[in-house]
Amino acid sequence: xxxxxxxxxxxxxxxxxxxxxxxxxxxxxxxxxxxxxxxxxxxxxxxxxxxxxxxxxxxxxxxxxxxxxxxxxxxxxxxxxxxxxxxxxxxxxxxxxxxxxxxxxxxxxxxxxxxxxxxxxxxxxxxxxxxxxxxxxxxxxxxxxxxxxxxxxxxxxxxxxxxxxxxxxxxxxxxxxxxxxxxxxxxxxxxxxxxxxxxxxxxxxxxxxxxxxxxxxxxxxxxxxxxxxxxxxxxxxxxxxxxxxxxxxxxxxxxxxxxxxxxxxxxxxxxxxxxxxxxxxxxxxxxxxxxxxxxxxxxxxxxxxxxxxxxxxxxxxxxxxxxxxxxxxxxxxxxxxxxxxxxxxxxxxxxxxxxxxxxxxxxxxxxxxxxxxxxxxxxxxxxxxxxxxxxxxxxxxxxxxxxxxxxxxxxxxxxxxxxxxxxxxxxxxxxxxxxxxxxxxxxxxxxxxxxxxxxxxxxxxxxxxxxxxxxxxxxxxx
Amino acid sequence: xxxxxxxxxxxxxxxxxxxxxxxxxxxxxxxxxxxxxxxxxxxxxxxxxxxxxxxxxxxxxxxxxxxxxxxxxxxxxxxxxxxxxxxxxxxxxxx
Numbered sequence: 093x094x095x096x097x098x099x100x101x102x103x104x105x106x107x108x109x110x111x112x113x114x115x116x117x118x119x120x121x122x123x124x125x126x127x128x129x130x131x132x133x134x135x136x137x138x139x140x141x142x143x144x145x146x147x148x149x150x151x152x153x154x155x156x157x158x159x160x161x162x163x164x165x166x167x168x169x170x171x172x173x174x175x176x177x178x179x180x181x182x183x184x185x186x187x188x189x190x191x192x193x194x195x196x197x198x199x200x201x202x203x204x205x206x207x208x209x210x211x212x213x214x215x216x217x218x219x220x221x222x223x224x225x226x227x228x229x230x231x232x233x234x235x236x237x238x239x240x241x242x243x244x245x246x247x248x249x250x251x252x253x254x255x256x257x258x259x260x261x262x263x264x265x266x267x268x269x270x271x272x273x274x275x276x277x278x279x280x281x282x283x284x285x286x287x288x289x290x291x292x293x294x295x296x297x298x299x300x301x302x303x304x305x306x307x308x309x310x311x312x313x314x315x316x317x318x319x320x321x322x323x324x325x326x327x328x329x330x331x332x333x334x335x336x337x338x339x340x341x342x343x344x345x346x347x348x349x350x351x352x353x354x355x356x357x358x359x360x361x362x363x364x365x366x367x368x369x370x371x372x373x374x375x376x377x378x379x380x381x382x383x384x385x386x387x388x389x390x391x392x393x394x395x396x397x398x399x400x401x402x403x404x405x406x407x408x409x410x411x412x413x414x415x416x417x418x419x420x421x422x423x424x425x426x427x428x429x430x431x432x433x434x435x436x437x438x439x440x441x442x443x444x445x446x447x448x449x450x451x452x453x454x455x456x457x458x459x460x461x462x463x464x465x466x467x468x469x470x471x472x473x474x475x476x477x478x479x480x481x482x483x484x485x486x487x488x489x490x491x492x493x494x495x496x497x498x499x500x501x502x503x504x505x506x507x508x509x510x511x512x513x514x515x516x517x518x519x520x521x522x523x524x525x526x527x528x529x530x531x532x533x534x535x536x537x538x539x540x541x542x543x544x545x546x547x548x549x550x551x552x553x554x555x556x557x558x559x560x561x562x563x564x565x566x567x568x569x570x
Numbered sequence: 571x572x573x574x575x576x577x578x579x580x581x582x583x584x585x586x587x588x589x590x591x592x593x594x595x596x597x598x599x600x601x602x603x604x605x606x607x608x609x610x611x612x613x614x615x616x617x618x619x620x621x622x623x624x625x626x627x628x629x630x631x632x633x634x635x636x637x638x639x640x641x642x643x644x645x646x647x648x649x650x651x652x653x654x655x656x657x658x659x660x661x662x663x664x665x
Contacts, residue, residue: 109635110635110636110637111635111636111637111638115638116633116636116637116638116639117637117638117640118637118640124643124656125655125656125657126643126646126647126656126657126658127640127643127656128640129640129641129646130638130639130640130641131641134641134646142631142632142633143631143632143633144632144633144635145632145633145634145635146634146635147635148632167623167624172584174586175663176658176660176661176663189623222660223657224662225662227662228652228659228660228661228662229659229660229661229662229663230654230657230658230659231657231658231659231660232656232657233658358580358584360584363623363624365624365625367624367631368624368626368628368629368630368631369623369624369629370629370630371629371630
């Protein structure tokens with residue numbers, strides 16, 4: 093049978109405040125275990141939590157960027173459960189009056205845009221970290237109490253690819269807001285997925301599985317793809333699916349059921365008596381709105397309109413906030429109405445160079461002005477060929493020198509003047525009578541071969557376009 | 571509203587409280603009494619009254635995002651029943 097897939101994603105995001113949500117302990121990653129804890133985050137009797145102003149501001153900022161409606165009255169609740177990563181035996185979270193509701197995020201699919209609903213964005217605290225040993229577990233509470241946002245999507249996602257695009261777009265927006273590291277490896281961004289299948293056209297939802305333990309966007313995509321196969325197989329053979337939580341095992345590339353006890357989870361939520369509610373007024377919302385920068389979607393539109401770039405190029409340049417800024421400087425600086433070469437150089441050679449150095453483009457010590465100088469020397473002034481340009485770029489990174497200087501010092505400038513080129517061409521024609529004869533009988537390949545020979549003799553410095561024109565001219569008169 | 575023993579047992583389990591048979595009887599009776607009192611409140615019309623989520627008339631209690639000293643490790647682990655290095659040690663529970 094043909095099924096359609098229904099996916100909803102739940103993203104947990106650590107906010108990068110200096111101190112924790114309810115106490116003054118540091119949120120810094122990777123410190124010695126249990127050195128960033130205090131009576132509040134350890135849940136000692138008599139301690140009182142006080143919420144972090146910056147965490148609230150960041151939360152509102154994210155909710156607004158995701159087009160959510162901020163609720164005027166919001167409060168924290170206690171979510172009660174027993175697990176050793178939770179020193180208080182409850183997590184401070186939000187239940188019936190969350191910070192914000194009913195937003196959306198537009199994602200770009202191959203040929204269309206799709207709007208994914210956001211059910212809610214609410215605030216909560218992170219739990220500690222357990223390190224399981226053979227017969228016992230070690231607990232590190234440094235992470236306990238770090239402010240978290242839970243971003244819940246509507247079940248509007250219809251494929252693993254859409255889920256991947258949703259996460260990529262979400263991450264890009266959050267990075268623009270500068271409120272989280274969004275680093276899945278460090279756990280500052282985590283994602284769980286709900287997935288079910290139903291016969292195409294069916295109105296009711298099928299039995300869903302909750303997937304956990306994916307630690308990369310690719311992991312989310314792979315786990316969902318696996319789960320579609322598994323569920324379809326069961327449905328096809330008329331077996332019943334059970335609602336359960338399954339863990340993604342990346343090494344084995346499969347999902348496995350998580351052992352759970354009988355009975356639905358009962359968290360016995362109740363209002364957190366230690367924290368007073370929050371009333372968020374319009375003027376506060378307006379104030380935070382002002383701090384939201386131009387987001388990727390708008391920036392892509394502007395890059396297409398102002399610089400005449402393709403949607404694709406604009407999207408690649410804009411994905412990272414820092415790269416977008418750098419690209420915009422280059423695009424503005426480049427003195428030609430056709431800006432395509434700038435995009436090509438950043439997406440191509442520069443990105444490759446960054447990737448080889450395992451860093452971002454903006455971490456390379458190459459300024460916008462010096463990159464533009466190089467691009468102009470290649471594309472406009474044609475002082476050097478594209479290939480030489482790439483060598484010069486590497487040299488720029490190594491030495492910190494400008495493109496013009498490197499070309500002069502290394503004598504890399506292209507030979508375009510017909511005088512010098514004709515000398516070489518004459519020699520090549522003399523040395524390759526067979527190819528010359530081939531060309532005469534109409535074999536086009538022969539010309540390219542001869543151009544190649546000239547390039548070689550000039551140590552790659554001949555201007556290939558000029559060589560081709562001059563060669564043709566000369567061959568006519570042979 | 572009446573409450574059956576099964577519900578009481580479940581609530582006790584959720585709170586990780588062990589009740590023997592005698593305690594279960596006693597607590598069930600007490601809970602029944604409390605719940606019937608709550609039932610009395612339900613007879614009032616509260617349609618236009620917002621639920622109380624906090625008993626004090628205060629809101630927006632916030633602090634600046636500033637660091638304060640954490641506990642020294644010796645103090646943090648002082649009352650831990652079991653420890654290893656900087657860690658608390660707990661029974662292994664895999665959910």
